[in-house]
Amino acid sequence: KNEVEQSPQNLTAQEGEFITINCSYSVGISALHWLQQHPGGGIVSLFMLSSGKKKHGRLIATINIQEKHSSLHITASHPRDSAVYICAVGRIIQGAQKLVFGQGTRLTINP
């Protein structure tokens, strides 16, 4: 079992729908990241969380440390939101800082 599990793996929705992507992890973490990767490959960091909730524009990220779970929400989704969304957790492994990545959620928003 992967340390970081995302669901769903693929998600297709219509423009305007409310989107939720989930991330569960099985280890203690220092921080959790939500990343966005567009078809060209470049990665944009959307959020870094260690507790609570953050909002940026139409994006909201929450984390529940006790339940080892985080969600990324997109309100009023738009075709330009189509991308792969990756959850990554920050851990100290053998004294070194490392990010452990989920497998990603491929989101497609149809007009």
Add this chain to the structure above:
Amino acid sequence: GAVVSQHPSRVICKSGTSVKIECRSLDFQATTMFWYRQFPKQSLMLMATSNEGSKATYEQGVEKDKFLINHASLTLSTLTVTSAHPEDSSFYICSARNPSIFWEQYFGPGTRLTVT
């Protein structure tokens, strides 16, 4: 936000040759950079951690002699794929740690390497 660049964005090389990929932090000094590899439809895999002025730390299973990392300045880390083979074809991404926020990393746009 902070910007990390990579060069080249795409490279095609013949089997047996070496390829150098540069990763630069454009508006901040990065003492620590990370090199990742991504195969199609898979997530990122950490290859090595690059620390300015010292040897890189490689992940288990990553060949040090094949993937040479040099972090000679606070704004530049390079990854050289030596004696490239078709199985080295992949998407290589670097990131740089925010010097002020330990867990924050800024990612480069990636380099797509194709070995023929």
